[in-house]
Amino acid sequence: MAPDLSLGEAPGRHGVEEVRAACRRLADATETLRSRPWSEIADQLGQVGARFSDSTDPLRLEALERLPQDAGLTPAMAEAVLEGMARDWRADRLRRTVEAQFAEPGCLDGLVPGDEQSYMAIGPALCLQIVSGSVPGVGVNALIRSLLVKAPTLLKPGRGDVVLPELYARGLLEEDRQLAEALEVSYWARDDEAALQAALDACDVATVYGSDATIEAVRGMTRATTRVVGYHHRIGVAIVGRAVFETDQVLQAAGDLARAVALFEQRGCVCPHLVFVEEGDGSYPERFARDLAVALGDLEVSLPSVPLDAAEGAALQQLRGTAEIVAAADGGWVRHGRGSASWTVFYEPRPREPLPTLARGVRVRPITDGTEVSREIEVLGPHLQTVGHAGLGRRLQTVAESLARLGASRVVPLANMSFPPPWWLHDGRGPLWDLVRWAEVEPE
DSSP: OOOOOOBOOOTTOOOHHHHHHHHHHHHHTHHHHHTSOHHHHHHHHHHHHHGGGOTTOHHHHHHHHHHHHHHTOOHHHHHHHHHHHHGGGSHHHHHHHHHHHOSSGGGGTSOEEOSSSEEEEEOOSSEEEEOOOSSTTHHHHHHHHHHHTTOOEEEEOBTTSSHHHHHHHHHHHHHOHHHHTTEEEOOOOTTOHHHHHHHHHHOSEEEEESOHHHHHHHHHTSOTTSEEEEEOOOEEEEEEOTHHHHTTOHHHHHHHHHHHHHGGGGOSTTOEEEEEEEOTTTTHHHHHHHHHHHHHHHHHHHSOOOOOOHHHHHHHHHHHHHHHHHHHHHTOEEEEOSTTOOOEEEEOOSOOOOOOOOSSEEEEEEESOGGGHHHHTGGGGGGEEEEEEESOGGGHHHHHHHHHHHTOSEEEEGGGSSOOOTTSOBTTBOTTTTTOEEEEEOOO
């Protein structure tokens, strides 16, 4: 049975024969793509990406018109997400991405001399990118990554991230037809196992964004000679140190964290669901939780919550009710928005089994010292992604090292949680390195 990849149900979706034909067309583009300098490719991709930041460009205007419905976001949130994502699609950012990954970027163009041998990096002859769709813009990030390493790319976007890859592909066709021939944005029904299998059989690298179960299912359908690069379910947490209160930075920290909670509606791997606050004089954690609730309420003006459907609304009400019963027993409390405002702050003064969060939900817990956080979240290790921090001062390095050993791949200030730069170590690995294979040549 085909895995549920949460793939888009867009008009004109493809079947197995269309997928096979697309793979053949992309194969024909391999040699031409490999003959182009990496820097030229980065510049052309960046030229298209820059259009999404231009307030007068038709691509951006159409994206803002279609993105709210496609991604299930409010217009204000759609614009905030597009601004954050498109900032990294510019040529200067793409060049820096390649230069950060490869000490000698010319290795993408051919052999370069090393200490004892020459070497080069070769991108896939065909890269399949399967994107979950939970965060709009990830599909464009994915296709840019594989084109940067000169890999013809078949992108299967997920529901919620269909519009931006479509528009980017259109823009690429307008800017550089030859480069556009190395990209295909393709749709097929989620239960069309034959189409998925055809794509997997044709590629030599498959990059998959999705749940743990999705990654495992795709690996089970893939031949031994095809490499699967999986980005499975991840979660973010945050740590607020006592110095935030002692230096009167608490409102700034609460505002930064509230924005990180609101952006992407807690759907992304960088979103913070659990916050630890150092006790200090004993009042700090509860004070921060209250300030965070105020900040989330204030954000409803500039970034209003996405309206929930009936099932989502019922689930959220049930979660809040359960949490209130539990809180009454241990001295905690629950604060949340009214009407369509879906934010919820759960203040949990005593350690216990965590309740899940829905929509803009976040749990706040006291901790004696930030250096103890790794012990508190040990169970999250394999799924830990981004850790936001504030007020740790000189202890940051000690805390960060323990979190890195636990599984975190990114420890950043609260304000930087939502939009990692394109050269970030995605899940602790170089995203371009993950796509290439290496060849070395020893002299006679």
